Amino acid sequence: MGYTVTAEDLDAIALGGAFLGTGGGGDPYIGKLMARNALAEHGPVQVIDADEVADDALCVPVFMMGAPTVMVEKLPSGEEILKALAELERFLGQKAQALICVEAGGLNSTIPYAVAAITGLPLIDGDGMGRAFPELQMVSFTMHDIAATPLALADDKGNSTLFSTIDNAWTERLARAVTVQMGGAALVAAYPMSGAQMKTSILRGTMSLIREIGQTILASRAKSEHPGPALRKNLNGTHLFTGRVVDVERATTGGFARGTVKVRGVDDFQGQEMIVRFQNEFLIAETAGGEVLCSTPDLICALDADMGMPVTTEQLRYGLMIELTGVPSDPQWRTPAGIALAGPGYFGYDHEFRPLGG
Amino acid sequence: MGYTVTAEDLDAIALGGAFLGTGGGGDPYIGKLMARNALAEHGPVQVIDADEVADDALCVPVFMMGAPTVMVEKLPSGEEILKALAELERFLGQKAQALICVEAGGLNSTIPYAVAAITGLPLIDGDGMGRAFPELQMVSFTMHDIAATPLALADDKGNSTLFSTIDNAWTERLARAVTVQMGGAALVAAYPMSGAQMKTSILRGTMSLIREIGQTILASRAKSEHPGPALRKNLNGTHLFTGRVVDVERATTGGFARGTVKVRGVDDFQGQEMIVRFQNEFLIAETAGGEVLCSTPDLICALDADMGMPVTTEQLRYGLMIELTGVPSDPQWRTPAGIALAGPGYFGYDHEFRPLGG
Structure with a gap:
């Protein structure tokens, strides 16, 4: 409607x-x-x-x-x-x-x-x-x-x-x-x-989903709660990581903002490190050991771990505490045609796409 | 007509x-x-x-x-x-x-x-x-x-x-x-x-001039004469140099064929060297000492010194004997507007344009 x-x-x-x-x-x-x-x-x-x-x-x-x-x-x-x-x-x-x-x-x-x-x-x-x-x-x-x-x-x-x-x-x-x-x-x-x-x-x-997600974020913040848990519940999401940004490498090349961000874990993730690779968008989240936890076309969504606000790649900076949530992509993206168009192989990564939660 | x-x-x-x-x-x-x-x-x-x-x-x-x-x-x-x-x-x-x-x-x-x-x-x-x-x-x-x-x-x-x-x-x-x-x-x-x-x-x-120049080249060749002198007479041209190509540097960068060719003089030009710089077209002809003899927007036209045929930059190769003729450009190119558009300064050279024969 x-x-x-x-x-x-x-x-x-x-x-x-x-x-x-x-x-x-x-x-x-x-x-x-x-x-x-x-x-x-x-x-x-x-x-x-x-x-x-x-x-x-x-x-x-x-x-x-x-x-x-x-x-x-x-x-x-x-x-x-x-x-x-x-x-x-x-x-x-x-x-x-x-x-x-x-x-x-x-x-x-x-x-x-x-x-x-x-x-x-x-x-x-x-x-x-x-x-x-x-x-x-x-x-x-x-x-x-x-x-x-x-x-x-x-x-x-x-x-x-x-x-x-x-x-x-x-x-x-x-x-x-x-x-x-x-x-x-x-x-x-x-x-x-x-x-x-x-x-x-x-x-x-x-468009409706976008508005609902935003309303959830605003409602959580109004209650001084972090929106991460509510969003993961609504979106069938996975809590990938929470940690502090310790390194950001970025370059604007070929018309894209490309780079990697290294995050050092806190709380449940203490002692672990996560690397997230991006080309305008976050594409791959992997452990320091190279295990891929979430990969394009599935979504890697970042929130400020303190404030609960979405974090874009250009806002990444040393010391920022972020929370990463994996969200399953639309079923169309998980078909062979979708993976050919926007899967890890297209972006030059050699791992197979493993659907989040699969 | x-x-x-x-x-x-x-x-x-x-x-x-x-x-x-x-x-x-x-x-x-x-x-x-x-x-x-x-x-x-x-x-x-x-x-x-x-x-x-x-x-x-x-x-x-x-x-x-x-x-x-x-x-x-x-x-x-x-x-x-x-x-x-x-x-x-x-x-x-x-x-x-x-x-x-x-x-x-x-x-x-x-x-x-x-x-x-x-x-x-x-x-x-x-x-x-x-x-x-x-x-x-x-x-x-x-x-x-x-x-x-x-x-x-x-x-x-x-x-x-x-x-x-x-x-x-x-x-x-x-x-x-x-x-x-x-x-x-x-x-x-x-x-x-x-x-x-x-x-x-x-x-x-x-279009008429192009055809006439071509007819002059063909007529000279038919008489086993080199067309250079006749073309210079018809076009008010200057004999800049005759010599053998001893070095060609070229690169296709930014969508252009750019480079320089070094020519070692023969006959009247024995003992001299000429450097010609090009970006698709020949732009500057200068002596080894850096004296500019002919410069854009005036024309630097190359003929095969033996065969009398025009030589393009991509035909330049070690050992080729070429004859270079300078031809005054159209008066419009010699105005301040013309020089701003296609004079040496536009191409990054710091010499003033000196009209050929001026």
């Missing part, structure tokens, strides 16, 4: 997105600011169920592409994403009738609310990942043979680019190269699809 | 283009093959005077972008450039009525003949450089405030990209990044302009 989202809901939405964003997807504060400005000026947003959309309606995902470390310094104005959407609509000769969120994350699950408020379009309750992933082709839409192109991309300076490619991996490659030239981040409208295509491919209910 | 170009003219056109191409613009043999196939199948091409074009006619330059060293290995099929043109026309909602050659060069002054033959469109007698230059924005059109975008770019695999940018330097930057990802070379339709814009900005007569 559909519902209305107002500016008051954005705290929860930004937090929930950041949690499912598995360390990536950008700063939830920036995403919230963008959406709040848009909702304050243009009014609330309608979130609708996938089945409420007509089969022939044009549905368009809108999102940020690039290294979130860059977006922290370059607040998007909103103009870029409207420009990208307009370029896509111009190319298609058709107006979008509903918006799609491409992934959960601090920025990418709030940007669609901003665009929905400004354009008056409804936002569909679902997304393409059920989490965040670093590359453009890593969406359920790819598994359903929906092309990423035509893809329109715009920067903060007024440049834009429209891509038509032979497959979604080529789109990632070409659009990434342009994004890097544009300063490391750009706003995108892509994967235009019919309502019928959307219904078969979208991961349903993600 | 307009004239008809048939397949028989292509030998001269490929040679003349390669001479004015100042070492760049790709292999004249490949360019000739492409054009010959097209003319054999589709018939001759009309070359028309700029003034024969209606002021409101859509005129479109078509060309190859990238490192010519790559193009030697990747013969374009012709499909790519037609796709780029079609994407541009689709975006503009208007069909091209005349084609423009963007630069003189082995490939870029023959590709327009291929496209003209296939599409049946006339080719305007003129170009944007009167020579070849390595970067997209280095055209007389930029000096007349004509935007490079919308620019459509297509590769041999079926990918294409359409750019809209805030200035021509941004177009170069973004399109170059995509070209590199596409394997180092791509086919382009860009700088769409009205007939009125074309008339004020095009360097007139270049």
Whole structure:
């Protein structure tokens, strides 16, 4: 069932997105600011169920592409994403009738609310990942043979680019190269699809789930409780680790924020060490001995162990106490097609994917 | 006055283009093959005077972008450039009525003949450089405030990209990044302009000049004479050097073929050494002592000292005997705007531009 989202809901939405964003997807504060400005000026947003959309309606995902470390310094104005959407609509000769969120994350699950408020379009309750992933082709839409192109991309300076490619991996490659030239981040409208295509491919209910997770975090904090246990109960999650960050290595290369974080255990994890590897998002959590405890496509979600707030990779710093929760990914990601698209092998790791809790 | 170009003219056109191409613009043999196939199948091409074009006619330059060293290995099929043109026309909602050659060069002054033959469109007698230059924005059109975008770019695999940018330097930057990802070379339709814009900005007569230079080379060779003296007489050229290549350093970096060639003098130049620096095209000719004898935007044209054929940078090899001729560039290039766009300072050299023969 559909519902209305107002500016008051954005705290929860930004937090929930950041949690499912598995360390990536950008700063939830920036995403919230963008959406709040848009909702304050243009009014609330309608979130609708996938089945409420007509089969022939044009549905368009809108999102940020690039290294979130860059977006922290370059607040998007909103103009870029409207420009990208307009370029896509111009190319298609058709107006979008509903918006799609491409992934959960601090920025990418709030940007669609901003665009929905400004354009008056409804936002569909679902997304393409059920989490965040670093590359453009890593969406359920790819598994359903929906092309990423035509893809329109715009920067903060007024440049834009429209891509038509032979497959979604080529789109990632070409659009990434342009994004890097544009300063490391750009706003995108892509994967235009019919309502019928959307219904078969979208991961349903993600927008609602994001809001619920955020509400759980806020409710726990209001009771001065840590939200970790409640979230693990609701999400069938596993407590992977709690500890203090003792080392962070990071580099922005090839348009991505890549690195590793080393965490030294406390409490039940005293005496142990955990290494988490990331490329925008947390990908692999392994022990100092190399045993993989949780691996992409399953989710590695980080919370500040003291404050209970989601932690993104760019917030990682020496001394920060974090709690890591593993969450099973959507069943689509655990199929051979899903593992080929976003499993450990794609990212260059040689371990087999072992489903969390499996 | 307009004239008809048939397949028989292509030998001269490929040679003349390669001479004015100042070492760049790709292999004249490949360019000739492409054009010959097209003319054999589709018939001759009309070359028309700029003034024969209606002021409101859509005129479109078509060309190859990238490192010519790559193009030697990747013969374009012709499909790519037609796709780029079609994407541009689709975006503009208007069909091209005349084609423009963007630069003189082995490939870029023959590709327009291929496209003209296939599409049946006339080719305007003129170009944007009167020579070849390595970067997209280095055209007389930029000096007349004509935007490079919308620019459509297509590769041999079926990918294409359409750019809209805030200035021509941004177009170069973004399109170059995509070209590199596409394997180092791509086919382009860009700088769409009205007939009125074309008339004020095009360097007139270049297509005729290219053919005349080629005819001079062929006529000299038929008489077993070296064409150097006749070309210098016709083009107000300066004999810069004759010598044997003793060293070539080259690298394909950032989508360009960059390097230096060292030449040891013979005959009148015995005992001297010349260093020529290039980025796709020859840019600077200087003595071993660092005295600049000829510098971009003026032309440094290389001929095989024995055979009289134009030499491109990728043909440079140890032991080859070459003759270097300096040719004054079009007066537009010698203005402050022209020097800012393609003078030594732009390429990172700190000498002032001194016009050849000045």
